[in-house]
Amino acid sequence: MAEKQINPILKQVLELGPTLAFFLIYVRIKDETYLYGGTEYSGFIVAALVFIPILLVAMAILWQQTGKLSRMQVFTAFMVIFFGGLTAYFNDERFFKMKTTIVYGFMAGILGIGLLRGQSYLQYVMEEFLPMEPEGWMIFTKRVTMMFVVLAVANELIWRTQSTDLWVKLETFAFPIALFVFLWAQIVGLQKYLILPPEESQD
Incomplete structure (x- = not known):
């Protein structure tokens, strides 16, 4: 599929926005503790988990707008999901x-x-x-x-x-x-x- 043209500003927002969103969420909740299923999770871990769907939505929009995702983007998303899952599972x-x-x-x-x-x-x-x-x-x-x-x-x-x-x-x-x-x-x-x-x- 040929790559579609996308507004450069929108492209930058989709590529950089999730990381900035993670930072802002972390700053907001870093001192909080959340109880789920009898386990306490720090604000950092919650921010990391929220980052995953934000990243996936941004990538989905980027793919819909351009018809293409680089291998590096796909690999990075996999790593975020994988290590985000380990972070939640081990609460570490x-x-x-x-x-x-x-x-x-x-x-x-x-x-x-x-x-x-x-x-x-x-x-x-x-x-x-x-x-x-x-x-x-x-x-x-x-x-x-x-x-x-x-x-x-x-x-x-x-x-x-x-x-x-x-x-x-x-x-x-x-x-x-x-x-x-x-x-x-x-x-x-x-x-x-x-x-x-x-x-x-x-x-």
């Missing part, structure tokens, strides 16, 4: 925090496998939007792989040693911003490898 917030490490680690692993095979898997998914010479793609992929490793390690260190409050703030804002700034800096730094469209001939 650590499972939800581990999710971020595993997602970043998985992405680093996939890109690393491609590099070992002499291929850039990033090129397969981004070449349409970022035409670049093969050498540039390999450099870009190596750097992005290392960035995912750094983020995975950082997440493990933070959730294991710092407060839940700090982890939620970094997960919501710091990690995405750091990744965005890093990717932007790499694209700017690899300008010499970009393939520019040929200039239109003039009569």
Whole structure:
């Protein structure tokens, strides 16, 4: 199915909105305790569980509007559901925090496998939007792989040693911003490898 056009602002809201909603819900109920089935659940765990349907609804709307979901979006949704379920079942917030490490680690692993095979898997998914010479793609992929490793390690260190409050703030804002700034800096730094469209001939 061909990808449909969607309003860029709506697309950003659907992609980023669920994470922001999780943050706002957490801030609102973080100090509350909820009793269900004879078990007490913290505000963090309740916020994590509410995040799941919000994410699924956003993805359903995105799929309905575009006719397409990326494999990474589907994988992330699966991880949220799986680790959200473990968090609720064991009543242990650590499972939800581990999710971020595993997602970043998985992405680093996939890109690393491609590099070992002499291929850039990033090129397969981004070449349409970022035409670049093969050498540039390999450099870009190596750097992005290392960035995912750094983020995975950082997440493990933070959730294991710092407060839940700090982890939620970094997960919501710091990690995405750091990744965005890093990717932007790499694209700017690899300008010499970009393939520019040929200039239109003039009569």
